[in-house]
Structures are given as C-alpha cells and as structure tokens.
Amino acid sequence: MSIESILQQRTSVRAFVDQPVADDTLQKIFASAQLSPSNCNVQPWQACVVSGATKDKLKQRLIETLMSGASPNPDFNWLPQYQGIHRERQFGSANALYSAIGVAREDKKARQMAMLRNWQFFDAPHAVFFTMDKYLDIMGAVDLGIYAQTLSLVMAEHGISNCMQGALGQFPDPVREILNLPDERGILFGMSFGYADDSAAVNNTRTDRELLENSVTFF
Template sequence: MFIESILKERTSVRAFLNKPVPKEELITIFENAQLAPSNCNVQPWQTCVVSGKTKDKLKDAFMKTLMSGAAPNPDFNWLAQYKGIHRERQFGSANALYNSIGIAREDKKARQMAMIRNWQFFDAPHAVFFTMDKYLDIMGAVDLGIYAQTLSLILSEHGLANCMQGALGQFPDPVREILNLPDERGILFGMSFGYADEEAAINKTKTDRELLNNAVAFFN
C-alpha cells in the first residue's frame, strides 16, 4: 500500500474485533517500527505491548483508579488547556466522535462513559504504552511521536487499525506497577490496536482537516 492511500483511508478506530494479531506478525511490525528516526539516534522509546491477561489486569486497575475519583497525574506536561482555534478543533473532533454514536452535546454522563472506554482499550486485543526516561522530556516526546506515527503506518499496511491515546498516559502509576517499570520511567501516551470492527458506528467518525493555506506557508 502506498503511504498516500494509507493516509487518505486511515482514521482512528475505537471498536475492534476479538481477534488477536499472531505473535510472529507482532514481532515483524515492531521490528520495522525500530527503523523510526530519532534525535541523535538515541531511540528513547521503551515500548510496552500488552495483550491477554496483562491487558485485562491493567484495565481492571484503571477502572479501580477511575472509580476512586483519582485525578489524572501524567508524568509529562500533558494537561494544557487548548485555546482559540485549537479549542475549536478539539470541540470539532469531540463532536464528530459523539455524533457518530448518537451522544448529545449536553449528555455529560454519556460522554464520560464514552471517555472511560479509553481505559478499557476499546476492547482491542492489544495496546502499547509509549514510555521513556522522564528526564528526556520534550526531546524524547518528539521522538516518541515520530515512532508512534511510524508504528501506526506499519499497522495500516498490515490491515490493522489503531487509536493513539493520550488518555493512556493520564494514570501512569498502575501502569508502572503492573509492568514493573522503574520510577524514573515515564509513560507518555499509548495506543490500542487490532482488527477494526467495520460495523461499529463509532468507527464511522470522520474528522476534517484545515485547508493547506491555513497550515503551510511556502517561502521562496
């Protein structure tokens, strides 16, 4: 598949079939993702792929954390309040998502329930946590973003869908505990992936993009 057609066809997927990806295929996918570039080739990503019992354990721990009323405590500076046009686009993407599943703007409870699906990995068979040493801060975050997009494109080439999730970096403590990660390791964000449930209404969500002229300036 050419990159252009992947880019035109890909959307974030939030409902998956109950069908794991074969282990050998997972290895090939993550081996290829290792080819992502990084600043000075430091390759800061420490990728944790979770499936099966470990994924279920994490889901339970997230549910417990949410039920306790705990506030998000991300390892990195992820809680920026969007302003102006960014805020408008944030609302646009949320509306596209909630409209696809028939949730009204004022139905706060239903929106919260839909949000909780993030920490259930949208029932995907696999999820990834993009982690790195905390001290790397923004330099590592740039590399992890590039790595995640590389992985997303590879997954598409394999007929697999994904949803990147800032939500998976919001409660890092249970992740560190269950995956037995050292304290100095930060969880930046994550991604659920697997085979898309093509019938699911939520997967019909379509976001738009800014016109080229408003996003890109060409200087001669």
C-alpha cells in the same frame, strides 16, 4: 499499499473484533518501527505491549483508579488547556465522535461513559504504552511521536487499526506498577490496536483538516 493511500484511508479506530494479532506479525511490525529516526539516534522509546491477562489486569486497575475519583497525574506536561482555534478543533473532533455514536452534547453521563472506553482499551486485543526515561522530556516526546506514527503506518499496511491515546498517559502509576517499570520511567501516551470492527458506529467518526494554506507557508 502506498503511504499516500494509507494516509487517505486511515482513521482512528475505537472498536475492534475479538481477534488478536498473530505473534509473528507483532514481531514484524515492531521490528519495522525500530527503523524510525530519532534525535542523535538515541531511540528513546521503550514500547510496552500488553495483551491477554496482563492487558485485562491493567484495564481493571485503570478503571478502578478512575472510579475512585483519582485526578490525572501524567508524568509529562500533558493536561492541555487548548485555546482559540485549537480549542475549536478539539470541540470539532469531540463532536465528530459523539455524533457518530448518537450522544447528545448535553448528555454528560453518556460522554463520560464514552471517555471511559479509553481505559478499557476500546476492547482491543492489544495496547502499547509509549514510555521513556522521564528526564528526556520534550526531546524524547518528539521521537516518541515519530515512532508512534511510524508504527501506526506499518500497522495499517498489515490491515491493523489503532487509536493513539493521550488518555493512556493520564494515570501512569498503575501502569508502572503492573508492568514493573522503574520510577524513572515515564509513560507519555499509548495506543490500542487490533482489527477494526467495521460494524461499530464509533468507527464512522470522521474528522476534517485545515486548509493547506492555513497550515503551510511556502517561502
């Protein structure tokens, strides 16, 4: 599949069938993502892939953390208060999601339940946490974003869908503990992935994009 057609077809997927990705496919995909470029070739990404019992344990701990009323404490500056047009687009994407699953805007409880699905990895068979040394801050964040998009495109070529999730960086402590990561390691964000459940309403979520002339200036 060409990159152009992958870009036309790809959407974030938030429901998956109960079928893990074969180990050799996982190896291939992550080996290809290693080819991502990075500033000075420092390759700051430390990708932590969770599956099976480890993923289930982490899911349980994340949900317990959330239910305890804990406030998010991301390792990096990721508590966005979007403004203006960015806020409008944020509402637009939330509305696209909630209308796909038939949740009314005023139904706070249903919206919270939909949000909770993030920390259940949307029942995906795998999730990956994009981690890096905390000191790298914005320099590393750029590289991790590029790495994640490379990974996402390679996954698409193998028929594997995903949802990138800032939500997975909001409660880093249980992740560090269960994956036995050192204190200096920060969790920036994550991604749930697997084979899409095409029958799930949530996967009908469609977002739009700004007109080219409002995003790109040719000088």
